[in-house]
Amino acid sequence: MLKDRGNKKWTSLMLPEHVEELKKLWEDYEKEPMPVLDEQELEEMNQICVTACKQKQKVQVTVYQDGNRKTREGRITKLNEQHQTIQFETVQGTEKLAVQTLLHIEPADDHP
Incomplete structure (x- = not known):
């Protein structure tokens, strides 16, 4: 029985530039589009942000970055309207996050 090698058998016939371009296209294809949040979700996130900042509460933030969702845990130290x-x-340091990249915010479980 012959085992098919898939795309491997074709890459030897392709120019390296073509292989690289196909990899880039595949990476772009795998990225998910930025979700659109409705007014209610935005208002809820705003309330959580303001409360967490005032109370110095630890939160878990999900942001849209480079076509992917990334989750971080920390504290909101300043809001710049x-x-x-x-x-x-x-823990890694301080960073600025654009509000339009925020997808979800929720209070984090504080473990001593």
Whole structure:
């Protein structure tokens, strides 16, 4: 019985530039589109942000970055309405997150 090698058998016939371009196309294909949030979800996230910032509460934030969802845990230390950013402090350091990239925010379980 012959075992098919899939795409491997064709790559030797292709130019390296073509192989690289196909890899890029495949990576773009695997990226998910940015979800659209409705007004209610945005308002709920805003309330959680404000409360967490005032109370210095630990939160879990899901952001849309490079075609993927990424989840981080930390504290919101500053809200900047003018620039539409939040300052987010994690174990790795402090970073600014654009509000339009936020997908979900929820209070994190504090473990001592």
